[in-house]
Amino acid sequence: MGLPLRDLVEAQEIPWDALAGRTLAVDGYNAVYQFLATIRQRDGQLFTDPQGRVTSHLMGVFYRTTSLLGQGVLPVWVFDGKPPDRKAGTIRQRVELKEKAEAAYQEALAAGDLETARRKAAQTSRLTRPMVEELIELLGTLGVPTVEAPGEGEAQAAVLAARGVVVGRG
Incomplete structure (x- = not known):
């Protein structure tokens, strides 16, 4: 899951008004996985x-x-x-964890335990290439720029910041 940057660099909180008029990189996969985990119906199903x-x-x-x-x-x-x-080993482990979470989700749902079902469903999130393409289309329609990194998005965001294209990553 990346490097433990908190051990190397002290986080600096910046008020939103200090960022007004600036450009900020958003780690798309990180943010979208958060949305897929949290934006769900009561029983854990995605909208x-x-x-x-x-x-x-x-x-x-x-x-x-x-x-x-x-x-x-x-x-x-x-x-x-x-x-x-x-990262192949890490990806394999994540797939296995999602499969276990899916089984636990189905069990909780069958038992009528919606709280557990929702929690387990959040652990099954998958972001597919067609979903990313939909996001790029949505953002383009809104006039918001996107970047498709050659590798990891977080590293690409760091490059954008180092080159002064963005002021940081949010």
Whole structure:
């Protein structure tokens, strides 16, 4: 899950008004996984359109983006590209954890335990390439820039900050 940066660098809180008129990189995968874990129905199911397509990711990105724009901050959404080969083991572990969480979710749902079902459902979140493409289309429609990183989005956001394209990552 990355480097323990908190051990190396002290976090600095910046008030929103100090960021007004600035550009901020948003780690797309990190944020969208948060939305997929939290923007759910009472029983843990993701929100969907009438055709059954997941919309929770769109809701989260739309509201986060409009909130940032309302604060005068232009977000640049940075999405991951191909994960590095060294991450293959971590990805395998995550898939296994999601499968276990899915089984626990189904058990809790069958038992009528909605609290546990919702908690376990949040652990099953998956972000697919078509979902990322929908997000890029949504953001483009809103006039918000996106970047598709060649590798990890967080690293690309750091490069954007180092080059002065953005003031930081949110």
